Amino acid sequence: MHTRGKAFIAGIFEHPTRKAVDKSVAQLHAESARGALDDAGLTIEDVDAYYCAGDAPGLGPLSMIEYMGLKNVRHMDATEVGGSSYVVHVGHAAQAIAAGKCKVALITLAGRPRADGMATGTAPRNYGDASPDVPFEFIYGPTVVNMYAMAARRHMHEFGTTSEQLAWIKVAASHHARHNEHAMLRKVVTVDEVVGSPMISDPLHRLDCCVISDGGGAFVIVAPEVANALDRDCVKILGCGEAPKNLMSGQVDLTFTGARWSGPQAFGEAGVAPGDIDYASIYDSFTITVLETLEDLGFCEKGKGGAFVADGNLISGTGKLPFNTDGGGLCNNHPMNRGGLTKVLEAVRQLRGEAHPAVQVKDCRLALAHGTGGSLGTRMGSSTTILGRADA
Amino acid sequence: MSARKLPAPPTNVEIQDFWDACNDDKLMLPRCGDTGQFFWYPRKISPFTLSGNVETVEAAGTGEIYTYSVMRRADPQYAIGYVRLDEGVTMMTNFVDCDFDSLAVGMKVRVVFVEAEGGQKVPCFTPA
Numbered sequence: 001m002h003t004r005g006k007a008f009i010a011g012i013f014e015h016p017t018r019k020a021v022d023k024s025v026a027q028l029h030a031e032s033a034r035g036a037l038d039d040a041g042l043t044i045e046d047v048d049a050y051y052c053a054g055d056a057p058g059l060g061p062l063s064m065i066e067y068m069g070l071k072n073v074r075h076m077d078a079t080e081v082g083g084s085s086y087v088v089h090v091g092h093a094a095q096a097i098a099a100g101k102c103k104v105a106l107i108t109l110a111g112r113p114r115a116d117g118m119a120t121g122t123a124p125r126n127y128g129d130a131s132p133d134v135p136f137e138f139i140y141g142p143t144v145v146n147m148y149a150m151a152a153r154r155h156m157h158e159f160g161t162t163s164e165q166l167a168w169i170k171v172a173a174s175h176h177a178r179h180n181e182h183a184m185l186r187k188v189v190t191v192d193e194v195v196g197s198p199m200i201s202d203p204l205h206r207l208d209c210c211v212i213s214d215g216g217g218a219f220v221i222v223a224p225e226v227a228n229a230l231d232r233d234c235v236k237i238l239g240c241g242e243a244p245k246n247l248m249s250g251q252v253d254l255t256f257t258g259a260r261w262s263g264p265q266a267f268g269e270a271g272v273a274p275g276d277i278d279y280a281s282i283y284d285s286f287t288i289t290v291l292e293t294l295e296d297l298g299f300c301e302k303g304k305g306g307a308f309v310a311d312g313n314l315i316s317g318t319g320k321l322p323f324n325t326d327g328g329g330l331c332n333n334h335p336m337n338r339g340g341l342t343k344v345l346e347a348v349r350q351l352r353g354e355a356h357p358a359v360q361v362k363d364c365r366l367a368l369a370h371g372t373g374g375s376l377g378t379r380m381g382s383s384t385t386i387l388g389r390a391d392a
Numbered sequence: 393m394s395a396r397k398l399p400a401p402p403t404n405v406e407i408q409d410f411w412d413a414c415n416d417d418k419l420m421l422p423r424c425g426d427t428g429q430f431f432w433y434p435r436k437i438s439p440f441t442l443s444g445n446v447e448t449v450e451a452a453g454t455g456e457i458y459t460y461s462v463m464r465r466a467d468p469q470y471a472i473g474y475v476r477l478d479e480g481v482t483m484m485t486n487f488v489d490c491d492f493d494s495l496a497v498g499m500k501v502r503v504v505f506v507e508a509e510g511g512q513k514v515p516c517f518t519p520a
Contacts, residue, residue, distance in 0.1 A: 129402035136433040149461035250432030250481030
C-alpha cells in the first residue's frame with residue numbers, strides 16, 4: 001500500500017529549552033505535545049493515535065498516554081530505532097492513517113541528558129549484556145564518537161575525503177544557527193576552527209560533533225479530511241522509507257549507511273529524484289554522518305561527498321543544497337541525543353515558509369528529512385521521508 | 393604509559409566456549425556448516441541459513457587493519473578498530489603494545505590475548 005498524499009503534518013513544536021533542570025522527562029513530552037497540537041489547532045480530544053520511542057519513560061505509550069490524559073487512542077507505535085525513530089514514525093503514521101486505523105497521530109520526543117550529567121559521547125555505551133553483540137564489542141570501549149570516527153577514517157582511506165571537507169558541514173550549520181535564537185552554538189565557525197578544535201577520537205574533532213542538549217519536540221500527522229478542515233498550512237507526506245544496516249555477519253563496510261536503501265524507497269513512493277529536492281534535513285550527529293548520508297541518498301556519487309559539501313554548498317542562499325537551516329544537531333539542538341524529530345520540524349517550517357527569513361529557501365516545494373539511529377560504526381537504523389506543500 | 397584495562401567480557405551459555413578457547417590462546421571462528429562461510433560475531437545460529445549447523449575453526453590470528461580510532465579524550469588513551477582477518481571476516485578489537493601514532497589502515501596485525509578484569513583473556517591485536 002503506498003501512502004503518497006494520504007496523510008499530512010498539521011502541527012509541529014520544538015521545545016525551546018536546551019537545559020531542563022526544572023522539568024521532568026514526562027513534562028517535556030507533554031509540553032511538546034501541547035505545542036504541536038496548539039500549532040495544528042487540535043486538542044487532546046482529537047488525538048486517536050500516539051507514537052513514541054525509547055526516550056519515553058516507563059512503558060512508553062502506555063505511560064505517556066496516561067500521563068497526558070489521552071482518552072481516545074486506538075493506535076500505538078513504539079518503534080525504537082534510536083534517533084531514526086521519529087522519521088520512521090512519519091511513515092508508520094501515514095500507513096496507519098491510509099489504512100483507516102486513525103485520523104490524528106501525535107508523535108513526541110523528549111529528554112534531559114545535560115541536566116542528568118550523562119557522558120553522552122565519550123563513555124562506552126552498553127545496551128545490556130543480553131544483547132548478542134555486546135560481549136564482542138563493549139570490552140573494546142566503543143563510544144559514540146569513536147564509532148563514527150572509524151567510519152570517517154575508512155571513508156578517508158577509500159575516497160580521499162579530508163578533515164577540511166568534513167569541516168565544511170559544520171561551517172554550513174553554523175551559518176544557519178546564527179539566525180536561530182534557541183541554538184546552542186550561534187557563532188559562525190571557519191574550516192580552520194573546526195580542524196583546529198581538540199581531537200576527541202581521531203579523525204573527529206570536537207567541532208565535528210553535535211551538541212548535547214535537553215529538550216524535545218512533537219508533531220501531529222492527520223488524515224486529509226482533518227487537514228482540509230484545519231485553519232493551518234499542512235504539509236503533505238509524499239514518500240517514506242526505512243532500513244536497518246549492520247556489520248553484515250562480518251563483511252564490514254563502514255563507508256555507507258542504510259540511506260542507500262531507505263532513500264530509494266522514499267523517492268520511489270514520492271515519484272521524485274534527489275535533484276528535485278529544494279531543502280534537506282540530514283541527520284547530523286557528526287559531520288561524517290551527513291557526508292555518507294548525502295552520498296547514499298543520491299545527492300552525489302559515492303565517494304564524492306567531500307567535494308559536494310565543500311565551499312559552502314550546503315549553505316542556504318549560496319549552496320546548491322540548503323541543509324539543516326535551524327543549525328541542526330551540529331549547532332542547534334540534539335534533544336535526548338536523538339535528532340530525527342527535529343529534522344522533520346525544520347523541513348515542515350521550510351515548506352510552510354516559516355523558517356527564519358535569512359535561511360528560508362525561496363519557493364520551497366519539496367523537502368527531505370532523514371534520520372539515523374544507532375551507530376555508523378556498528379548497526380544503525382535509517383529513515384527517509386519526502387514532504388511537499390499541500391498542493392504537491 | 394599504562395594501558396587501559398579491559399572490562400570482563402559478558403558471557404552466556406551460547407558463547408562460553410569462545411571465551412574458554414581464548415584462555416587457551418585460541419581465536420575460534422564460527423563457520424556456517426550449510427554454506428561453509430565464516431561469520432562474526434560468534435553465535436550458535438547461522439546468519440546465512442538460520443540453522444543451528446555451526447562449526448568453529450581456529451583462526452590463523454592474522455589480518456590487517458580495516459579502520460581504527462584513538463580515543464584521545466580517554467585517560468589512558470586506547471585504540472579501537474576493526475581487523476579484517478585472513479579468513480575474510482572483520483572483527484572489532486583493540487590495538488595493544490604499539491605506538492598508536494604508527495597505526496594505519498592496511499597494517500598487518502596479529503592476535504594477542506590480553507587479560508581483562510577478572511582474568512578472562514580476550515583477543516586484541518598488535519602489529520605483526
